[in-house]
Amino acid sequence: MGEMQIREDARAWQSGMAKNITFIVTKDCQLACKYCYLVGKNVKERMSWETAKTFIDYVLSHEDDFPEESVIWDFIGGEPFLEIDLIDMICDYLKQRMFELNHHWFNSYRFSFSTNGINYHEPKVQKFIEKNREHLSIGITIDGTEKKHDLNRVYKITERGSYKDVVRNIPLWLKQFPGGGTKVTISSADIPYITESVLHLYSLGIHEVNINVVFEDVWQEGDDKKFEEQLLSLADAIIDGGYYQDYACSFFTEQLGKPLDPVYDNNNWCGAGRMLSVDAAGNLYPCTRFAQYSLREKNAWIIGNIKDGIDKNKLRPFLTLDRITQSNSECLNCEIASGCAWCQGENYDAADTPTVFQRATAICKMHKARVRANNYYWNKLYRKLELEGKREEFEKNKKESNPTIC
Amino acid sequence: MLEYLIIQLDDTSTSYCHYEIGAKEHKLMPLETLKAGIRFGMLENLMIQFVYPDYKLPDDYAAAIESIDHNKIVSSLCEDEALKAEADVMIFHEWTGLSLAQLDEKKSYVLRTAKADLFDRYLFLKDVISKVMRLNIVITDVETFTEEDFEKYKQILHILSEHIEKAYVAGKSPQFNILTDRMMLEKMNNCGAGISNITLAPNGKFYICPAFYYENEEDCVGNLENGLDIKNPQLYKLDYAPICRHCDAYQCKRCIWLNRKTTLEVNTPSHEQCVVAHLERNASREMLENIRKHGSFMPQIEIKEIDYLDPFDVREHWDEELLQQELIKYHQENY
Incomplete structure (x- = not known):
């Protein structure tokens, strides 16, 4: 309580x-x-x-x-x-x-x-x-397991x-x-370690894992596929292991991947x-x-x-600032736009001119991969709960992850 | 759509707007660049506006310029008297020169003035307005307006509007940008830098407007060899200016350069620019109502009464629906 x-x-x-x-x-x-x-x-x-x-x-x-x-x-x-x-x-x-x-x-x-x-x-x-x-x-x-954490989070000079x-x-x-929740950042090299890292953090007693891909343009060809595979594996682990009852992972959220109304969903994200x-x-x-x-x-x-x-x-x-004025037409017409985040600072840094009105889209493929895995997660979870007769109870008590993005 | 090409003939070409040319020395545009600029204007079907320096140009320059239909923007301080007589727009940088000048009732004039001079000498404008086809006031330090300045400006506009009202009632039609433009307009009529006009500098490079050239020569948007290359061109358009697209101070210059200088964004005006434009708008509204007391006048124009001077202050109440539909349509057509 x-x-x-x-x-x-x-x-x-x-x-x-x-x-x-x-x-x-x-x-x-x-x-x-x-x-x-x-x-x-x-x-x-x-x-x-x-x-x-x-x-x-x-x-x-x-x-x-x-x-x-x-x-x-x-x-x-x-x-x-x-x-x-x-x-x-x-x-x-x-x-x-x-x-x-x-x-x-x-x-x-x-x-x-x-x-x-x-x-x-x-x-x-x-x-x-x-x-x-x-x-x-x-x-x-x-960031997760020792291997994943030490891949990026190293001491300066010694790189230990x-x-x-x-x-x-x-x-x-x-x-x-x-x-207390922890913040995990995913870059290209971290993708293979996502599942084991989230589970490791749960095992340490951390119930809330706020995890994001970096907004910078670091992604390699095929990263979206690998990312999706990792998230599917994580979804299976969370559902099959029953972690969904007491733990949260911000990768999976029901509000993700829906179209956004140009008038009523026009707020700036950041x-x-x-x-x-x-x-x-x-x-x-x-x-x-x-x-x-x-x-x-x-x-x-x-x-x-x-x-x-x-x-x-x-x-x-x-x-x-609003969403429409800074987005390109692909983003505006995107049918899975909800939950696709941006960082105004990265937008500014990556823009063709010194402006905050040009949205960076380096995470586009990663968002799409996340949406597919998210769909899988909720379809699988709700079917399981329905078969067990526990869906209503779950919806009443479910925990939501922290929407913080930076 | 681009309609005008402004050609700065020299680094010391007169300023006709908010910017100062600073400590630039004479640097005449090479003749070949001038000819290439004229050719660009012809190919793109642009009306060319030449901005002159204060000294007499060589004859071969004059010949090149006369090879195309154009407008001449000339300073009152120009040494070339023949050129001044031909000027389409004459620029005054100080009040004494304006008071001594022989004004032509068929010409347009621009007075560039600091706010302090305007506040001291505005009554003199009554005489000028009566003698010329059009007078544009450019307040060169508009970004420094304080609350006290706003109040003074409001009073000045009121006093000058009474004079213009009398002129209209007497059957004349003086044009004075800060009071008469708004009552003639049914939509935004801003400077248009980066949208309807572009500037060619003496170095052969394009700039959003001369002010961008004088502030930083590196800040170009293309050159004569490779053409225009305006990054984020949509940001110069009204639809992509969140404050301006909700505004009906249609006469506002919406100065892109001042926007960037004061807010760091080309599409976002400062509080000072918005309030000054709204004081003008409201004075125009009052003047229009007063003129109509004498008979029917511009019945198609409606300037609503509003209770704010800066649209930013009422942003929670903006009606976005229609504007966003326009934006989406623009996106679909242009991206």
Whole structure:
């Protein structure tokens, strides 16, 4: 019961009522993951306390510009826990100022982390978790089996796999965050390991696996076929093994693969522009993906800085973006369009001109493969449940995966 | 559809719009490039608009230019008096020159002005409007408008509209872009850069408009050898401008260059550009109503009363259905 409560809370926080504000506290990381989109990581750009404080003062003193009911203070890197001292100061100051200002976000806030988990056990991190436990969400990224994980998630310089240093912290993390989900990223080389990796994560006690293919154009000829085969095998394993009752995998969702109405399903997929990020230089971005360290081809999309505030003109494109205006006709006429995601930052980086109005379509074949496997999954699962007389009960209690895509 | 080719004859060709030519030195378009540009215009069936520098061109250039039907855009500061007499559009960059000029009632003029000068000297425009066929005002720092500036501009438009109203009642038809254009229009009539017109620079390369050339020469969209190569061409079209496609400030220049400068996207106008255009729209509406008090006038034109100055502010209420059907149709025809 307690676990279910946490899951529902998590969804509520992601329902769009909360403002997501991200501190890029460092652009350094212990790892050099091969699929990482952060092409400009470095050890120099660490946020100072002065920058963080000025940013907080700016945000909290412009309450009218941030009407959202709640806030998620997000910390990202590189690896955010490399800057645990700074983060602790930031969180203390946020709590203090939200209280002093009687800000509408006081008691309606969360601190959120996506970590590689390597120093999760360290005393400073644990002390921070203890102090902020009631307002904390932490996701540890583990990609699956040791082989799959170490294929990509390797230490910089030595290129040693990081699996063992992460997996040792999983029990502690799950004890502290029993509903914790992990984020798995699939690139071309990872495809053969999908099934065993998801099952491995389930075996570690992780009940929610949020798994995505990368948006970048990395796919090889035939990857879609291999991907489909892996997903079919995963579908069989989840259904035959009964995992569908207590575990979730974001690859399989009933909303996937339906046509989208051009008028009523015209929303932008991505939340860029509704979020706010700040980096060590004090520059503000519509999302972390628009900071220079995330971009291969384009210039950073800076929407302001901590001294002058947000230039609202530079947010206008994001707040008026819709699906039709940025999609090509193949996407518009696609009969399995629902659930086909995009990242606004990757769209911008891959576009022929510096625009967010050109949708990248590198994942098209992979989405189609996923839809076919998804159809198979639900057809097989529902037939099994019907034969067992359990479909109604399942539909009443079924768990849904986290729709987060980035 | 492309209709116009703008040829910048020299790097110092006069600015006729929001952009500044900056510190460019004389660099005349090579004669062969000019001839190739004219040939391109003929082959593509484009009306050519030549933008002149302030010095007299060599005779062989004049001969090439006269080989094709065209318009001449010339600065009031041009040394070539004969050329000025032939100009189709004359550009003034400051108010004193305009006050001293011999104005021709059959000609169109452009006054490029900073907002501060406009706010100080706008009453002088009454006289100019009465003496010319058409006067276009280009506010060169529109992106710097503040709330206080908006209020001043609103008052200025109101005062000038009273003057124009009297002229119409007296049977005249002055054309003054910021007040009379909207009451003549039933659909968007924007600058059209990248859609109805394209610019050929002295280096033989094409640009969306001269401003793009002056900002960054690398920002070209093709050249005379290989033709036009406009990436994401749909983004210059009205249907692909989420704010503008909901707007009825039809007289707005919808400046693509200012859009990119202020919002980083060619299809998204700034708040300032939208509010200025709506102040003009509303002043035109008021003026139209006042003219109609004297008798029937332009009955087919309807400018609705609205309660916003920036369509972005009412985006939650946009009626998307019809527009999206148009978009889908466009997609099917063009992709």
